[in-house]
Amino acid sequence: MNTNFDIEKFISDFSNSCQKKQKKVFNKNEVITTYIKNRNQLCILLDGHADLVRYDLNGNRTIVEHFSKNALFGEVFYTITTNNELLVEAKSNCTVLFYIYDDIFHKCKKNCKFHQNLSENLPQLILHKVTDLNMRIELLTKRSTRDKLLGYFSLLSTRNLSKTFELPFSLTDLADYLSVDRSAMMRELKLLKEDGLVEKVGNRIILLYK
Amino acid sequence: MNTNFDIEKFISDFSNSCQKKQKKVFNKNEVITTYIKNRNQLCILLDGHADLVRYDLNGNRTIVEHFSKNALFGEVFYTITTNNELLVEAKSNCTVLFYIYDDIFHKCKKNCKFHQNLSENLPQLILHKVTDLNMRIELLTKRSTRDKLLGYFSLLSTRNLSKTFELPFSLTDLADYLSVDRSAMMRELKLLKEDGLVEKVGNRIILLYK
DNA sequence: TATTTTCCGTTGCAAAAGCAACACATTATG
DNA sequence: CATAATGTGTTGCTTTTGCAACGGAAAATA
Numbered sequence: 001m002n003t004n005f006d007i008e009k010f011i012s013d014f015s016n017s018c019q020k021k022q023k024k025v026f027n028k029n030e031v032i033t034t035y036i037k038n039r040n041q042l043c044i045l046l047d048g049h050a051d052l053v054r055y056d057l058n059g060n061r062t063i064v065e066h067f068s069k070n071a072l073f074g075e076v077f078y079t080i081t082t083n084n085e086l087l088v089e090a091k092s093n094c095t096v097l098f099y100i101y102d103d104i105f106h107k108c109k110k111n112c113k114f115h116q117n118l119s120e121n122l123p124q125l126i127l128h129k130v131t132d133l134n135m136r137i138e139l140l141t142k143r144s145t146r147d148k149l150l151g152y153f154s155l156l157s158t159r160n161l162s163k164t165f166e167l168p169f170s171l172t173d174l175a176d177y178l179s180v181d182r183s184a185m186m187r188e189l190k191l192l193k194e195d196g197l198v199e200k201v202g203n204r205i206i207l208l209y210k
Numbered sequence: 211m212n213t214n215f216d217i218e219k220f221i222s223d224f225s226n227s228c229q230k231k232q233k234k235v236f237n238k239n240e241v242i243t244t245y246i247k248n249r250n251q252l253c254i255l256l257d258g259h260a261d262l263v264r265y266d267l268n269g270n271r272t273i274v275e276h277f278s279k280n281a282l283f284g285e286v287f288y289t290i291t292t293n294n295e296l297l298v299e300a301k302s303n304c305t306v307l308f309y310i311y312d313d314i315f316h317k318c319k320k321n322c323k324f325h326q327n328l329s330e331n332l333p334q335l336i337l338h339k340v341t342d343l344n345m346r347i348e349l350l351t352k353r354s355t356r357d358k359l360l361g362y363f364s365l366l367s368t369r370n371l372s373k374t375f376e377l378p379f380s381l382t383d384l385a386d387y388l389s390v391d392r393s394a395m396m397r398e399l400k401l402l403k404e405d406g407l408v409e410k411v412g413n414r415i416i417l418l419y420k
Numbered sequence: 421t422a423t424t425t426t427c428c429g430t431t432g433c434a435a436a437a438g439c440a441a442c443a444c445a446t447t448a449t450g
Numbered sequence: 451c452a453t454a455a456t457g458t459g460t461t462g463c464t465t466t467t468g469c470a471a472c473g474g475a476a477a478a479t480a
Contacts, residue, residue, distance in 0.1 A: 001220040028448095031350075054348070062351045064344075079341040081368075082348060123333045130336060131289040138264070138292060140350035141272045141389040143468085145437070158291075172457060179351040182437045186459060188437090238478095353438085355467075382427060391468045396429060398466090 005121050007070045011044060011097070013113040026090040033074070033098070036084035037177040040101035041074040042118075048094030051173070052078075053087050063177040066168055074123075076101065077129050095199070117191075142178060145188045149177045153198065153205055163207040218282045220331070221254060221307070223323040232308040242330040243284070243308070245296035250311035251284040251330075258304030261383070262288075263297050273387040275342070276378055286311065286332075286341050350389060355398045358388045363408065363415055373417040 023046075026032050030052055033043060045067050052065040052073060055140040062123035064086070065071055073088060080086065135155065142148045152174075156165045167174065171189075199206040216329075234254075236242050242260055243253060255277050262275040262283060274296070277283055283298060290296065345365065352358045365376045377384065380397075385392040402408040409416040 054351075056352070058353070058357075060353055064347065064351075077340065078344055079337065081341060084348070118296075123336065126333060126336050126340060127289065130287065130339055130343065131291060132380050133340065133347065134288055135291055136296070136347055137343065137350065139276065140347065141264075141271060141274075143268070143389065147268075170457060171459090171469095179353065182439045183388070183439080185459080187461090190459080320447095381428065392428095393430080393469080394467050397431090400429080 005124055010117050011046070011070075011115075013117050015067070024098065026094040026096065027094050028090055030090050030094075032088040032090055032094060032096055034088075035078060035080055037075075037080050040076050042072065042076045042099045042101060043074040043088070044097040044099075044199055045069060045071045045073070046095040046097060049091040049168075050088050050094055050096075051091055052155070053089050053176075054084050054085055055087075061176050062179055063173055065136075068168070072125060074098075076133075077126065087091050145178070145180045145185055146192065148180065149185070149188060149192060150197070151209055152178060157204070157207055165205055167203050167205060220267050220324075220327050223282075223327050225390075234306055234308065236304045236306065237290065238300055238302050241306075242298040242300055242304060242306055244298075245285055245288060245290055247285075247290050250284045250286050252309045252311060253284040254307040254309075255279060255281045255283070255297070256305040256307060259301040259378075260298050260304055260306075261301055263299050264294050264388075265297075266294055271382055271386050272389055273379075278378070282335055287336060296345070352413070355388070355390045355395055356402065358390065359395070359398060360404060360407070362388060363417055366415070367417055375415055377413050377415060406407075 001107075010071045026048075033041065046071055050067045050073075051063045052067070054062045056065055065073070067088070078086070083110070139148055139151050139155070142151050153165075156167075157163055159165075170179060171186065172182055178185065189198070189200070193200065197209050198207060199205070232318055236258075243251065256409045260281075261273045262277070264272045264274055265270055266272070275283070279296070284317045288296070337341075349358055349361050349365070352361050363375075366377075367373055369375075379387060381396065388395065399410070401410070403410065407417070407419050409418060
């Protein structure tokens, strides 16, 4: 299956789009967008890092997704079914393109490049999200904090084609991503080190097994 | 957004398809299919109930998805990234249509109805999966068994437009779906009953709050 | 219908995870 | 540069969860 997608072309075509669009800059910790029911916003992160975050009624914070340069997000990729607040928070200074749809699968009449490119690639883009989501479910269904950590590390290791890699999160955020208590996670991480499975140098993890 | 999809038409068009296809019948507990990397199988559950199940290295079983009549599944909707076995198991007698793709987003040259219908609707179908997956992630990120149960019940309640609904799982399977220990879940369910939040009559749950 | 298998419901005990608090390091910010 | 804010690392204690085991109910099967 062809999963290539030329994001650079996509973005450059965007400037020729016939639709309303906006480019905005955000400072660290600002809220980039809040997901709203029945809106179909498509956002492109041109620069920076951001997290899709949910706060539940108990005050727990969950990092649902982590976005870096060229990531696509917005309601297009997340049909909202509950009342929980979903925010995208800038983790560094960010530049973001916004674009609102009527019907994401219909081409516009003017046949602009952007729409053409988008409608051709949207299925693949969404399918890519499906892959990410399934991966995340696999992590979350692991029964122990230890297995979640190891699972996540092995994922990053595979992605980087190396037993050494940077964590894209602070440890505090990693806990929110794995949906576990931070101090319990720290304890488990310590045990992993003591068991000789993992080493940690600054923000860098080194896997020592297999 | 238009999320309607005429599954009946889809299936009837299937018979005019130009591609290899197969219709098979399964008994309860038989394995309908195993997900295989780099294959793009599309399966349609014409009748019966089935679960997508994963067994991990610790022997834990996880029910990843639950399928009922007219559900679509197969690698098309699940890009495989790990080595865990993914099986679809029949929970009752099932009738299933199988179909293997080369490139799921390309129309065939012969312009058969099935392909036309499929390529028009595939994005929506996948987007529907995305909704399901996000919902599942929301459940799994809940920190306690109690919240998982309540979250799942409230979901079924919303779907049924009623405070009373049938569980689509046995309690044993529900535990595998929520990714918790069965006996711990039973204990929590008992507490929910004692706290007057939930009633259970046979396979039927009644929500007593709000 | 008799018998086997699966599921339900329960419990004691052990292990894991959550909570709260704190000191210290590192990073932003006025 | 001083100070505030945030992140890291740790620990004692409590609560939740998992594990193992068992008896009985319900359902499937011979």
